[in-house]
Amino acid sequence: MTTTVNCPSCKAHVVWKTSSTFRPFCSKRCQLIDLGQWAAEENRLPSGANINEQNPINIDIEDIEALLSEQPDDFFKS
Numbered sequence: 001m002t003t004t005v006n007c008p009s010c011k012a013h014v015v016w017k018t019s020s021t022f023r024p025f026c027s028k029r030c031q032l033i034d035l036g037q038w039a040a041e042e043n044r045l046p047s048g049a050n051i052n053e054q055n056p057i058n059i060d061i062e063d064i065e066a067l068l069s070e071q072p073d074d075f076f077k078s
Helices: 028-039 061-069
Strands: 004-006 013-015
Touching: none
Parallel strands: none
Antiparallel strands: 004 013
């Protein structure tokens, strides 16, 4: 039995086998279109972490260093 899936970009039928180089995509073009959507942040995975937050958390290196300096000495030992 042959398994087929729909291309996520153009919805064309794609045979799911090792010789299908771009699976689940039908072509390199569709694969790159999808990659571009992720890079442009048009596609996202919901995390639920900031549901009630209006502004994103802005943290800089000084804040990170301050948090790390508050840790006990054995915090960094494995």
